[in-house]
Amino acid sequence: MTRDVLIVDDSATIRQMIRRTIQLIDLDIGEMFEAGNGIEALAQLADHEVACVIVDINMPSMNGIQLLRRMKDNPHLKDIPVVVVSTEGSAQRIQQIEEWGASGFVRKPFQPEQLRDVLKPMFGVKVDGGGNPTETDEGAF
Numbered sequence: 001m002t003r004d005v006l007i008v009d010d011s012a013t014i015r016q017m018i019r020r021t022i023q024l025i026d027l028d029i030g031e032m033f034e035a036g037n038g039i040e041a042l043a044q045l046a047d048h049e050v051a052c053v054i055v056d057i058n059m060p061s062m063n064g065i066q067l068l069r070r071m072k073d074n075p076h077l078k079d080i081p082v083v084v085v086s087t088e089g090s091a092q093r094i095q096q097i098e099e100w101g102a103s104g105f106v107r108k109p110f111q112p113e114q115l116r117d118v119l120k121p122m123f124g125v126k127v128d129g130g131g132n133p134t135e136t137d138e139g140a141f
Contacts, residue, residue, distance in 0.1 A: 003030040003123070004048060008041040008067065009053040009085070014108070017055055025116035027123050038062025039045065042070065045077055052122050057086040057097075065100060072101040081122045085110065085138070 007015045015034050022029055025071060029125075033048055035041035037059040055073070057064040064084060071077040081103035089107035097105055104118035 003028055003052045004033065005029055005031075006035065006041060006044050006048070006050045006053045008035045008038065008053060008059070008064065010036050010056065010059040012036075014056070014085075021112045021115050022119070024112055025119065027119060028127075031138075038067030038070070041067050045071070047078075050080060052094045053080055053082045054085055054119075055082060057084060057088055065097075068097075068100050068102060079104065083118055083122070085115070099103075117131065 006046055007018050009018070010014050015036075016126045016129070019032050019034075022032065031048075031052065033044045035072065037061045038055075041055065042062075044050075053067075055064040055067055066086075071080060071082065078101075080106075080128050082101065083104040083106065084097050084102045085106045085108060089105070096103050103122060106114050106118050
C-alpha cells in the first residue's frame with residue numbers, strides 16, 4: 001500500500017508546517033505532494049496514488065468541502081481517508097465534515113500531537129490516551 005500523502009491548503013506556510021509535522025510524528029511516509037486548492041488536488045490525485053489527503057476547508061477556486069464531495073463521488077478516490085485541518089471547528093461543522101465523509105478533523109492552530117493522533121490510525125497505528133501507539137485498523141472518528 002502506498003504511504004504517500006497529499007497536503008491541500010492555499011497557504012504555502014501551512015503546507016510546510018503540516019509537512020514538517022508529518023516528518024516529526026514518526027510515520028512510515030513516502031512522498032508528500034502539495035496543492036493550493038481543490039482543483040490542483042484533483043490533478044495531483046490523477047497523477048499520484050496517496051494513502052491520505054489533508055485538506056483545508058477555506059480555499060479559492062475549489063474549497064475543501066467541494067474537494068471532499070468530488071472525491072466521495074469518484075469510485076477511484078472515495079476510499080482515500082481525508083483529514084480536514086481548518087480554523088472552522090464548531091460542533092455542527094465537525095458533524096457536517098464527518099457526514100460528508102472525512103476521516104478526521106484537526107482545528108487550526110494545532111499542536112503536532114493533535115495531527116499525529118488523527119493520522120496514526122489511518123496508517124494502522126492507534127494512539128492511546130497517553131499518546132502511546134498500539135496496532136489497529138480503526139479510523140479517527
